Amino acid sequence: MLLLSGPNICGNEWKYVKDCLDTGWVSSVGSYVDQFEKMSAEFAGTKYAVATSSGTTALHICLLMMDVGADDYVITPNITFIATCNSIRYTGAQPILIDTDEHSWQMDLNLLEDFLVNQTETRNGACYLKKDGKRIPVIMPVHVLGNMCDMDRLMALAKQHHLTVIEDSTEALGSYYKGKHAGSFGLMGTFSYNGNKIITTGGGGMIVTDDEALAKKAKHLTTQAKSDPFEYIHDEIGYNYRLVNVAAAMGVAQMELLPGFLQRKKEIIAFYQNALNGVGDISFQQVSPDVNPNWWLPTIQTSRQREVLNILNNHKMQSRPFWVPMNQLRMFTGNQYIQQNDRSDYIYQRCLSIPCSTNITDEQLQAVSNKIREVFK
Numbered sequence: 001m002l003l004l005s006g007p008n009i010c011g012n013e014w015k016y017v018k019d020c021l022d023t024g025w026v027s028s029v030g031s032y033v034d035q036f037e038k039m040s041a042e043f044a045g046t047k048y049a050v051a052t053s054s055g056t057t058a059l060h061i062c063l064l065m066m067d068v069g070a071d072d073y074v075i076t077p078n079i080t081f082i083a084t085c086n087s088i089r090y091t092g093a094q095p096i097l098i099d100t101d102e103h104s105w106q107m108d109l110n111l112l113e114d115f116l117v118n119q120t121e122t123r124n125g126a127c128y129l130k131k132d133g134k135r136i137p138v139i140m141p142v143h144v145l146g147n148m149c150d151m152d153r154l155m156a157l158a159k160q161h162h163l164t165v166i167e168d169s170t171e172a173l174g175s176y177y178k179g180k181h182a183g184s185f186g187l188m189g190t191f192s193y194n195g196n197k198i199i200t201t202g203g204g205g206m207i208v209t210d211d212e213a214l215a216k217k218a219k220h221l222t223t224q225a226k227s228d229p230f231e232y233i234h235d236e237i238g239y240n241y242r243l244v245n246v247a248a249a250m251g252v253a254q255m256e257l258l259p260g261f262l263q264r265k266k267e268i269i270a271f272y273q274n275a276l277n278g279v280g281d282i283s284f285q286q287v288s289p290d291v292n293p294n295w296w297l298p299t300i301q302t303s304r305q306r307e308v309l310n311i312l313n314n315h316k317m318q319s320r321p322f323w324v325p326m327n328q329l330r331m332f333t334g335n336q337y338i339q340q341n342d343r344s345d346y347i348y349q350r351c352l353s354i355p356c357s358t359n360i361t362d363e364q365l366q367a368v369s370n371k372i373r374e375v376f377k
């Protein structure tokens with residue numbers, strides 16, 4: 001089976017993991033955790049980075065640090081992976097869902113602005129939904145598939161309406177807007193190292209921020225909130241959300257490989273665009289000249305989505321439909337959904353992601369392209 005987006009273990013992973021096993025430093029502390037955090041902060045251009053057990057737990061901790069709770073709303077795009085909305089629900093808050101821009105497949109900022117101007121109000125320097133008076137402390141943009149929206153506009157809207165920005169940049173390691181790395185725009189950003197992401201630690205995540213107090217607090221909350229180095233004194237309800245050293249060892253090795261992976265992703269998307277653009281009604285996600293995306297997961301749009309999915313998967317070329325839009329999942333059907341012609345559904349019905357592991361060969365890219373072209377013959 002040709003994997004959709006599988007791990008590429010081709011550097012110092014064995015060496016660093018063996019070092020953990022040989023020395024016994026496998027668990028919740030160790031030098032690889034520190035090193036992985038340092039490398040991540042440097043790469044993202046932030047002052048601090050705190051490793052977590054997953055991207056989902058990173059998002060949860062960020063929301064907790066903003067005191068997001070029951071009776072609050074968090075604004076987020078309607079097309080995202082479920083982890084975004086799950087992390088919001090863990091706090092008791094509810095997502096307000098924004099429909100999708102048909103070209104970039106990111107949150108539609110026109111709809112966002114419309115919503116903020118017409119349906120919210122500012123009281124005591126905070127944003128409230130007019131119709132029920134509940135607070136909207138946070139907006140959580142998602143850099144869907146590693147692409148990014150107009151971040152200047154998003155940040156300006158957030159500032160104007162007193163929203164804290166927490167970036168779900170879990171898909172966007174190596175993506176830039178006007179030369180600035182994803183995750184470094186908001187008060188906090190997050191990364192994921194799940195097996196299908198651009199680099200992997202098996203499972204893991206990261207919080208990045210320029211705010212020292214928040215970084216310290218994130219470390220505290222992810223390590224059971226122990227407040228004394230000797231006695232088991234804990235000063236609040238904490239979480240066991242840390243990344244283990246043996247996973248961080250993999251992370252350090254993968255970070256060393258990241259520039260090469262980013263280069264390969266660019267070659268993969270260029271290959272597919274070259275081979276498939278103009279074939280039938282196939283089109284690609286549109287990227288603004290301000291954005292330098294990581295091309296994490298090449299995805300095509302066509303009215304014959306199901307046929308393409310079938311032919312690829314039948315030939316052991318793993319491909320997947322886009323995520324079911326959040327408003328169509330039973331947990332969120334009752335949530336406020338700010339939409340225009342439900343473009344999320346249109347995109348969902350037509351998009352599919354195609355094999356793009358960084359160790360895919362040009363011959364395999366050609367074989368996938370040929371199979372897709374067969375549908376349109």
Ligand SMILES: *Cc1c(COP(=O)(O)O)cnc(C)c1O
Binds near residue numbers: 057083142193194
């Ligand atoms: C991968 C991902 C996450 C986090 O996933 P984990 O598996 O918990 O690391 C969160 N949001 C989005 C949009 C993702 O793609």
